[in-house]
Amino acid sequence: MKLIIAIIQPDKLEEVKEELYRAEVNLITVNEVLGHGRQKGVTEIYRGAKESGNLLRKIRLEIAVNENFVEPTIKAIVKGAKTGETGDGKIFVLDLKECIRIRTEERGGVAIG
Amino acid sequence: MINAGDTAWVLMSSALVMLMTPGLAFFYGGMVRKKNVLSILMQCFIVLCLLSVQWVLYGYSISFAPGEGFWGGFKWFGLNGVGLEPYADYAATIPHQAFMIFQAMFAIITPALILGAFAERMKFSAFLIFILLWATFVYGPVCHWVWGVGGWLRKLGALDFAGGTVVHINAGIAALVTALIIGKRKNIEKNIPAPHNMPFVVLGTALLWFGWFGFNAGSALAANGLATNAFVVTNTAAAAAGLSWACIEWLRNGKPTIFGAASGAVAGLVAITPAAGFVSVIPAIIIGILVSVFCFTAVSIIKPKMGYDDALDAFGVHCVGGIWGALATGLFASKAVNSSGADGLLFGNPKQFIVQLTAVCVTLVYSFVVTMIIYKVVDLIIGVRVSEKEESMGLDLTQHHERACTVLE
Numbered sequence: 204m205k206l207i208i209a210i211i212q213p214d215k216l217e218e219v220k221e222e223l224y225r226a227e228v229n230l231i232t233v234n235e236v237l238g239h240g241r242q243k244g245v246t247e248i249y250r251g252a253k254e255s256g257n258l259l260r261k262i263r264l265e266i267a268v269n270e271n272f273v274e275p276t277i278k279a280i281v282k283g284a285k286t287g288e289t290g291d292g293k294i295f296v297l298d299l300k301e302c303i304r305i306r307t308e309e310r311g312g313v314a315i316g
Numbered sequence: 317m318i319n320a321g322d323t324a325w326v327l328m329s330s331a332l333v334m335l336m337t338p339g340l341a342f343f344y345g346g347m348v349r350k351k352n353v354l355s356i357l358m359q360c361f362i363v364l365c366l367l368s369v370q371w372v373l374y375g376y377s378i379s380f381a382p383g384e385g386f387w388g389g390f391k392w393f394g395l396n397g398v399g400l401e402p403y404a405d406y407a408a409t410i411p412h413q414a415f416m417i418f419q420a421m422f423a424i425i426t427p428a429l430i431l432g433a434f435a436e437r438m439k440f441s442a443f444l445i446f447i448l449l450w451a452t453f454v455y456g457p458v459c460h461w462v463w464g465v466g467g468w469l470r471k472l473g474a475l476d477f478a479g480g481t482v483v484h485i486n487a488g489i490a491a492l493v494t495a496l497i498i499g500k501r502k503n504i505e506k507n508i509p510a511p512h513n514m515p516f517v518v519l520g521t522a523l524l525w526f527g528w529f530g531f532n533a534g535s536a537l538a539a540n541g542l543a544t545n546a547f548v549v550t551n552t553a554a555a556a557a558g559l560s561w562a563c564i565e566w567l568r569n570g571k572p573t574i575f576g577a578a579s580g581a582v583a584g585l586v587a588i589t590p591a592a593g594f595v596s597v598i599p600a601i602i603i604g605i606l607v608s609v610f611c612f613t614a615v616s617i618i619k620p621k622m623g624y625d626d627a628l629d630a631f632g633v634h635c636v637g638g639i640w641g642a643l644a645t646g647l648f649a650s651k652a653v654n655s656s657g658a659d660g661l662l663f664g665n666p667k668q669f670i671v672q673l674t675a676v677c678v679t680l681v682y683s684f685v686v687t688m689i690i691y692k693v694v695d696l697i698i699g700v701r702v703s704e705k706e707e708s709m710g711l712d713l714t715q716h717h718e719r720a721c722t723v724l725e
Contacts, residue, residue, distance in 0.1 A: 212708060214502065214503050215503075217507040218506075237723055237724055245709070245713050247717050247719065248718065249718060258724070259709070288705070
């Protein structure tokens with residue numbers, strides 16, 4: 204089992220969701236986060252006071268999948284979120300030790316889907 | 317002779333109408349995505365600043381200085397000759413400047429209405445130039461034709477109590493033009509963005525409704541029975557339209573929404589605007605109920621089919637509602653309500669309906685064509701639309717370098 208964490212542009216969420224549904228990945232958690240990578244953030248000015256390097260709005264997705272879904276999930280996220288510009292985001296893949304479905308107390312791969 | 321009561325009421329009404337522009341800012345601001353809310357507030361606010369100055373410099377003169385031609389010209393530049401004595405052709409019992417400042421608030425909110433159509437994608441610099449040109453070459457002439465001494469639609473006998481043609485049809489059709497030319501927002505085909513703050517929309521609606529008493533009842537330009545009639549029918553039509561829109565949603569979509577009720581109330585206020593000084597309360601209810609039917613059809617059925625992105629429905633509510641209001645005035649107007657008005661079709665005077673239709677068509681055609689020219693000129697000089705990158709980051713950060721709310725402090 205893997206936990207896939209992806210940071211994407213806010214306005215790409217719909218396209219990524221659509222690609223994920225197409226890849227039959229339906230389990231997804233979404234957070235609104237702030238951050239920046241090479242994009243270096245933005246400048247904001249309040250009554251003349253300049254604040255540079257401010258963080259940008261991003262969307263963070265968490266998706267837990269079984270091994271056979273790892274590649275399709277990554278492909279779907281890339282397809283939905285890629286523009287070729289800086290700031291498209293990142294995908295992290297982590298090993299996932301355990302997964303428990305609270306309703307049935309099932310464990311492991313069967314609990315993910 | 318200056319009348320103290322009339323003067324007090326018109327000054328108070330001017331303040332009420334002034335509040336409508338910030339009200340509109342919240343009404344529109346709540347509907348956009350949160351990355352663009354400040355751009356809407358800023359656009360509305362800066363229109364209030366920019367056109368307040370434009371109006372006293374030359375806006376009032378081109379709109380209201382007497383003249384038979386295209387507009388009133390520059391006789392009253394810098395309020396030269398517009399003093400504290402009454403000017404009887406407009407209002408015999410209040411200082412001329414009281415009338416001027418009341419009209420200033422109309423000249424401010426009208427261009428602001430248009431920005432709902434191109435929300436979330438216009439450069440701020442282009443916006444400023446567009447608005448100034450539009451106020452000068454569209455609002456000025458149309459206002460002169462309908463309300464100015466020597467204006468040809470006024471002489472024709474077109475009835476427009478508080479601005480159905482001058483304000484709502486004029487701004488509404490300009491909204492459609494700009495939405496058509498600027499094109500759709502990015503990435504909205506699959507997912508129309510939900511309003512980011514519905515309580516703002518309701519707050520804005522409440523401020524608009526409140527301010528509209530000044531807009532319509534103040535247009536009597538006196539503290540009298542006619543003002544009272546306008547006040548009563550304005551409230552009635554807004555209420556009937558709010559009910560009507562909510563019922564339509566309940567029947568069609570299964571649940572009534574606050575967004576629907578609020579949109580209905582605004583549509584009702586738009587529709588009663590030209591009629592407020594000429595109709596009684598039962599026609600006001602009919603005008604209110606039907607305007608929601610027309611506007612709902614425009615924004616929920618026709619717009620998705622046609623595919624233009626009138627982002628906040630400036631056309632669907634103001635133009636459609638305004639046309640219905642202007643034509644309804646030609647149906648329901650009655651001399652029993654206002655002896656200096658006229659009878660409408662239902663009171664045995666079909667000619668009035670034709671006159672109303674003429675005023676509607678002239679405004680539609682003129683505003684459509686000139687708005688298109690102004691847009692193209694601005695686009696040629698500095699470009700109207702923001703870059704794709706700026707659009708996806710939002711106008712608050714890219715046009716103003718600030719954001720509405722902090723997430724981390």
